[in-house]
Amino acid sequence: MNAIDTYIKTHEDRFLNELLDLLRIPSVSADPKYKADVARCAEAVKTRMEEAGLEKVEICPTAGHPIVYGEKIVDPARPTVLVYGHYDVQPPDPLDLWHSGPFEPVIKDGMIYARGSADDKGQFYMHIKAVECMVKNNALPCNVKVMIEGEEEVGSDNLGVFVKNNKARLKADVVLISDTAMIANDVPSINTGLRGLSYVEVEVTGPNRDLHSGVYGGAVANPINALCEMIASLHDKDRKVTVPGFYDTVRELSKAERDALAEAPFNLDDYKKDLNVKDVRGEAGYTSEERSSIRPTLDVNGIWGGYIGEGAKTVLPSKAFAKLSMRLVPDQKSEPITKLFKDHFEKIAPPGITVVVRPHHGGEAAVTPIDSPAYLAASKAMEETFGKKPIPTRGGGSIPIVALFEAELGLKTVLFGFGLDSDNIHSPNEKYGVFNYFQGIKTIPRFFKHYSASAK
Amino acid sequence: MNAIDTYIKTHEDRFLNELLDLLRIPSVSADPKYKADVARCAEAVKTRMEEAGLEKVEICPTAGHPIVYGEKIVDPARPTVLVYGHYDVQPPDPLDLWHSGPFEPVIKDGMIYARGSADDKGQFYMHIKAVECMVKNNALPCNVKVMIEGEEEVGSDNLGVFVKNNKARLKADVVLISDTAMIANDVPSINTGLRGLSYVEVEVTGPNRDLHSGVYGGAVANPINALCEMIASLHDKDRKVTVPGFYDTVRELSKAERDALAEAPFNLDDYKKDLNVKDVRGEAGYTSEERSSIRPTLDVNGIWGGYIGEGAKTVLPSKAFAKLSMRLVPDQKSEPITKLFKDHFEKIAPPGITVVVRPHHGGEAAVTPIDSPAYLAASKAMEETFGKKPIPTRGGGSIPIVALFEAELGLKTVLFGFGLDSDNIHSPNEKYGVFNYFQGIKTIPRFFKHYSASAK
Numbered sequence: 081m082n083a084i085d086t087y088i089k090t091h092e093d094r095f096l097n098e099l100l101d102l103l104r105i106p107s108v109s110a111d112p113k114y115k116a117d118v119a120r121c122a123e124a125v126k127t128r129m130e131e132a133g134l135e136k137v138e139i140c141p142t143a144g145h146p147i148v149y150g151e152k153i154v155d156p157a158r159p160t161v162l163v164y165g166h167y168d169v170q171p172p173d174p175l176d177l178w179h180s181g182p183f184e185p186v187i188k189d190g191m192i193y194a195r196g197s198a199d200d201k202g203q204f205y206m207h208i209k210a211v212e213c214m215v216k217n218n219a220l221p222c223n224v225k226v227m228i229e230g231e232e233e234v235g236s237d238n239l240g241v242f243v244k245n246n247k248a249r250l251k252a253d254v255v256l257i258s259d260t261a262m263i264a265n266d267v268p269s270i271n272t273g274l275r276g277l278s279y280v281e282v283e284v285t286g287p288n289r290d291l292h293s294g295v296y297g298g299a300v301a302n303p304i305n306a307l308c309e310m311i312a313s314l315h316d317k318d319r320k321v322t323v324p325g326f327y328d329t330v331r332e333l334s335k336a337e338r339d340a341l342a343e344a345p346f347n348l349d350d351y352k353k354d355l356n357v358k359d360v361r362g363e364a365g366y367t368s369e370e371r372s373s374i375r376p377t378l379d380v381n382g383i384w385g386g387y388i389g390e391g392a393k394t395v396l397p398s399k400a401f402a403k404l405s406m407r408l409v410p411d412q413k414s415e416p417i418t419k420l421f422k423d424h425f426e427k428i429a430p431p432g433i434t435v436v437v438r439p440h441h442g443g444e445a446a447v448t449p450i451d452s453p454a455y456l457a458a459s460k461a462m463e464e465t466f467g468k469k470p471i472p473t474r475g476g477g478s479i480p481i482v483a484l485f486e487a488e489l490g491l492k493t494v495l496f497g498f499g500l501d502s503d504n505i506h507s508p509n510e511k512y513g514v515f516n517y518f519q520g521i522k523t524i525p526r527f528f529k530h531y532s533a534s535a536k
Numbered sequence: 537m538n539a540i541d542t543y544i545k546t547h548e549d550r551f552l553n554e555l556l557d558l559l560r561i562p563s564v565s566a567d568p569k570y571k572a573d574v575a576r577c578a579e580a581v582k583t584r585m586e587e588a589g590l591e592k593v594e595i596c597p598t599a600g601h602p603i604v605y606g607e608k609i610v611d612p613a614r615p616t617v618l619v620y621g622h623y624d625v626q627p628p629d630p631l632d633l634w635h636s637g638p639f640e641p642v643i644k645d646g647m648i649y650a651r652g653s654a655d656d657k658g659q660f661y662m663h664i665k666a667v668e669c670m671v672k673n674n675a676l677p678c679n680v681k682v683m684i685e686g687e688e689e690v691g692s693d694n695l696g697v698f699v700k701n702n703k704a705r706l707k708a709d710v711v712l713i714s715d716t717a718m719i720a721n722d723v724p725s726i727n728t729g730l731r732g733l734s735y736v737e738v739e740v741t742g743p744n745r746d747l748h749s750g751v752y753g754g755a756v757a758n759p760i761n762a763l764c765e766m767i768a769s770l771h772d773k774d775r776k777v778t779v780p781g782f783y784d785t786v787r788e789l790s791k792a793e794r795d796a797l798a799e800a801p802f803n804l805d806d807y808k809k810d811l812n813v814k815d816v817r818g819e820a821g822y823t824s825e826e827r828s829s830i831r832p833t834l835d836v837n838g839i840w841g842g843y844i845g846e847g848a849k850t851v852l853p854s855k856a857f858a859k860l861s862m863r864l865v866p867d868q869k870s871e872p873i874t875k876l877f878k879d880h881f882e883k884i885a886p887p888g889i890t891v892v893v894r895p896h897h898g899g900e901a902a903v904t905p906i907d908s909p910a911y912l913a914a915s916k917a918m919e920e921t922f923g924k925k926p927i928p929t930r931g932g933g934s935i936p937i938v939a940l941f942e943a944e945l946g947l948k949t950v951l952f953g954f955g956l957d958s959d960n961i962h963s964p965n966e967k968y969g970v971f972n973y974f975q976g977i978k979t980i981p982r983f984f985k986h987y988s989a990s991a992k
Contacts, residue, residue: 110847171849174746234847261751275750279848288812290630290963294731294933295717297863298833299824301817304858305767305836312768315761356744359887361757368755377754380761381851382842387859391566391690392735392896393627394861394934395837395962402760403843405850407753431815440848477750478850506851507746 084213084525088518095209095521096187096514098128102167102201103185103194109145109168109234118230121167122146125208125228132208133215134226142238145230149249152215153223159535160223161528162252162491163211164481165204165259166232169196170506177508190514197512198503203258204228206498206520214525221532225252229481232259235279235441236481243481243488253535254454255485256527258520260475260497265515267345268466270458271495273373273474274482276408276445278418279381282425283436284310284400293396301432303400304385310428310435311402314378318364321378321406323424326417331410333374341369344473354502373474377407403440407476414442443480448493453534458494461526465519496520496527540669540981544974551665552643554584555973558623558657559641559650565601565624565690574686577623578602581664581684588664589671590682598694601686605705608671609679615991616679617984618708618947619667620937621660621715622688625652626962633964646970653968654959659714660684662954662976670981677988681708685937688715691735691897692937699937699944709991710910711941712983714976716931716953721971723801724922726914727951729829729930730938732864732901734874735837738881739892740766740856749852757888759856760841766884766891767858770834774820777834777862779880782873787866789830797825800927810958829930833863859896863932870898899936902949909990910950917982921975952976952983 088095107121108114122139125148129137134150145168153160172182172195180186185194192202207226214220227250229239243250260271286303287296316322333341346369352360362371371377385400387393408417422437429435449455450472462470475495485491498520504510544551563577564570578595581604585593590606601624609616628638628651636642641650648658663682670676683706685695699706716727742759743752772778789797802825808816818827827833841856843849864873878893885891905911906928918926931951941947954976960966 110849111845170851171843171845171847173843173845177746233849277750277850279850281848286813289960289965290633291811292933292962293835293837293861294733294863295931295957295961296811296828297835297861297932298831299816299818299828299932300811300813301815302835304839305771308764308767308836308839309771311761311764315765355747355752355756357742357756357888358890359757360755361886361888362755372752372755375754379749379753379758379852380764380842381749381849381853382844383760383764383856384840384844386836386838387627387629388838388840388857389567389627389629391627392737392859392861393566393689393837393962394733394735395626396835397837400839401844403848405749405753405848407750430817432813432817434814475751476753476755477748501751504745505751506748506849509745 081526083217084219085522087213087217088521099202099205099517100185102205103196104183106183107168107230108171109231110171118145118168122148122230125167128208129226132212134211140242142242144238147230147239147242148228149226151225152211152220154220158222159532160225160252161531162250162255163207163224163226164255164257165207165228166200166230167204167228168230168233170199170233174508179509187514191511192514193509193511195510197510198499199505199510200232200259202512202517203498203520206258206517207524209521210524213521214528219525221528225250235443237441239481240484243484247489250489252491255491255493256496257479257493258496258498259479260477260495261499261501261503262497263344263471263473264500265513268462268468268470269344269473270470271475271497272450272472273447274445275476275478276412276414276483277405277443277478277480278408278414278421279405279440279442280418280421281403281438281440282401285398285434286432287398290398291396293394296396300396301430302396303433304397306430306433307385307400307402309430310425311380313428319362321376323420325420326376329411330376338370341474342367344369344471372476374409376409376412378404380404407478408445410445410447412445414444418442443478444483446482446486448495452492454492454494454531457530457534458496458527460530461523464526465523537982539673540675541978543669543673544977551977552970555658555661556641558661559652560639562639563624563686564627565687566627574601574624578604578686581623584664585682588668590667596698598698600694603686603695603698604684605682607681608667608676610676614678615988616681616708617987618706618711619663619680619682620711620713621663621684622656622686623660623684624686624689626655626689630964635965643970647967648970649965649967651966653966654955655961655966656688656715658968658973659954659976662714662973663980665977666980669977670984675981677984681706691899693897695937696940699940703945706945708947711947711949712952713935713949714952714954715935716933716951717955717957717959718953719800719927719929720956721969724918724924724926725800725929726926727931727953728906728928729903730901731932731934732868732870732939733861733899733934733936734864734870734877735861735896735898736874736877737859737894737896738857741854741890742888743854746854747852749850752852756852757886758852759889760853762886762889763841763856763858765886766881767836769884775818777832779876781876782832785867786832794826797930798823800825800929828932830865832865832868834860836860863934864901866901866903868901870900874898899934900939902938902942904949904951908948910948910987913987913990914950914952914983916986917979920982921979
């Protein structure tokens with residue numbers, strides 16, 4: 081690995097500047113106004129992949145944003161690693177909370193501040209650079225296929241279609257994804273479980289037009305009040321979700337499994353201090369870590385209705401809206417849970433209120449093995465670069481595609497994430513450590529070496 | 537009255553066009569970006585008042601938007617009518633629901649569509665034209681003082697100061713205000729009671745930054761969910777407001793009083809059909825009319841938090857906000873009720889949530905007599921022009937200044953409104969009938985005649 085480490089050192093500035101260039105492109109997939117930027121980002125990814133030595137690099141159009149695919153086949157008899165990542169990013173708002181422009185990357189105190197720095201440009205680009213290092217030093221020990229999509233933040237619907245239509249092309253032995261976090265820079269860990277997702281938007285209608293709250297207030301159902309009641313009723317006093325059937329398929333963990341998870345270092349006081357909250361809040365009977373990993377949840381992600389400008393307006397609005405998402409655990413499936421939610425939410429509308437529930441997107445929960453050659457190779461690679469054996473953990477986020485890879489391609493995934501929970505992903509001032517970026521570039525070739533050796 | 541009626545007929549087109557010109561000025565008091573338009577509107581009102589024959593017309597600066605004042609003293613020994621109105625309007629949003637521009641008045645099917653057409657430009661301008669009719673025909677039987685303010689829609693705070701500082705100048709015998717609605721064009725009525733108002737904005741904070749709902753969801757209090765719970769808890773199952781002490785000072789009406797109010801024609805099926813709601817909803821034990829007039833209420837006027845753009849964003853936001861208002865009845869006072877709300881709302885914050893309650897503005901409820909010379913003069917005037925004796929009703933809206941006039945100037949008010957509940961005030965497509973506008977201009981001089989005669 082000496083040659084590769086030296087190569088990284090030599091090209092350090094360029095490796096960093098290329099990432100910054102990528103971060104300057106506002107590839108927000110959720111908002112149609114960024115469509116041209118998303119396309120421009122795909123072009124940039126393609127160019128970089130070609131420069132890194134990947135072959136047959138192609139922008140694959142989809143019904144939505146395109147997928148960039150490339151590969152380097154050194155020997156068809158050797159194992160193949162399928163790298164997945166996404167070049168699209170979350171919307172940057174609220175803009176006023178950013179200390180610098182979300183698409184004007186700034187490096188401060190060793191952190192790269194920009195939307196997408198950790199999620200996922202900074203992390204997928206480590207793989208492009210790792211491939212470059214291996215190719216340029218004649219050290220790529222097995223085949224690699226790289227697929228970078230542009231719709232992860234909006235549910236990866238079209239990637240699903242692409243995977244189904246390209247099973248032969250995507251044939252591989254394992255999937256490698258860097259889109260998750262470690263416990264800390266001195267406590268490396270590998271995520272072995274992800275929650276699924278069911279995301280819906282609800283529209284609640286009262287009267288057919290906005291009314292004067294003085295003339296009608298008290299006599300007609302107010303859709304905002306009604307929406308609040310309906311949302312409030314979705315949790316009971318133990319913070320369990322009240323949607324009938326919600327927990328029916330939840331796989332409960334054994335005491336031994338819970339004990340194993342509890343071994344990961346966690347300090348509740350530090351956690352509260354970091355978030356500046358007096359107390360945590362969640363489902364009774366579970367720890368904070370369990371609540372955000374092995375338990376399903378329901379959160380409102382956005383709400384709006386009535387007058388939200390400056391000053392006061394005494395309106396009784398016609399409509400109110402909310403975006404809600406449920407995080408799912410094995411074996412809750414996204415579609416049936418969405419259906420349960422829809423049926424329930426429509427049923428609990430108070431008198432004078434009508435409700436429409438629109439499913440946005442979903443994804444399935446996934447658990448990855450910790451005894452596979454790929455996991456062991458990843459663990460060994462991290463141990464070499466971090467000096468410590470990584471701890472297996474369970475994550476709370478969703479990467480819907482992980483379950484799809486298993487279902488469609490029969491492949492298990494290694495979640496080889498180098499971010500931190502404090503990276504502010506999906507938030508203002510998203511950041512990614514320069515240390516983490518280069519640590520990933522160093523560690524990935526070591527994974528290829530160990531994995532290739534073990535799979536011989 | 538023949539000369540005046542003929543004068544109105546002769547100048548009909550001009551009377552209408554002058555109003556349309558006034559409606560073209562976007563005098564939105566709540567939003568600072570309209571400040572210059574509000575000032576321009578005050579200038580226009582001043583010019584029109586001078587043209588109508590009023591004297592000593594002046595734009596009186598305040599700490600906020602200016603007040604326009606003018607008067608015509610025919611004989612200091614005669615009684616004096618103080619006309620009050622407001623040239624400011626509600627914000628026009630949601631703009632996409634307007635069929636034509638809110639500040640581009642359009643006349644369609646006999647209705648003038650524009651923000652402020654009914655509330656209150658179309659109504660206060662009837663008085664300016666009525667004064668013109670009386671002055672130009674030498675038929676003004678008593679003194680008139682006209683005060684048109686620019687902050688009614690934001691709480692009239694500075695008018696309060698102005699009234700306190702100008703008691704001698706504003707000396708009068710009765711206040712006349714056209715800023716309310718009648719039951720129907722063929723069922724004239726006079727509003728004899730108004731609800732008070734307490735308007736607050738609440739800010740609910742959970743974690744110190746926006747978080748990824750996958751990583752933290754379920755483990756940390758979500759401020760939107762919390763805000764919904766807190767708002768939901770403000771009503772019990774009988775739709776009574778749960779703020780402790782809220783009803784302590786409410787003056788309950790006698791059965792006889794309630795029976796008298798019930799005489800006003802009201803058809804629940806038509807009401808529901810007009811609003812396109814399957815059911816009405818309100819405090820148990822009261823009719824729809826009572827709920828929106830003699831009972832206090834609590835409505836959310838606006839709510840926002842998290843991601844409200846297109847598409848999906850899995851954010852667990854740091855903050856959520858709402859604007860809430862309480863309509864108050866005699867003898868609930870705005871300040872103590874605001875205090876009760878603030879104390880209660882801060883107390884019910886769930887673990888991990890902090891709350892700030894910011895009072896916006898308030899106003900006191902008011903009940904006007906129905907046996908005074910002024911009320912009887914108004915009733916007689918309407919009977920002449922509508923051919924039917926008007927029914928005394930109780931309204932649900934608030935004109936905070938009515939209680940102030942009583943407290944500071946010792947004056948009772950006649951609420952001489954010519955609008956309709958269906959005028960969409962505070963809503964998209966606000967409208968005012970051409971019929972109602974001219975009916976007001978015809979009726980007001982008759983009020984002056986009868987009131988002047990009775991007060992001799």
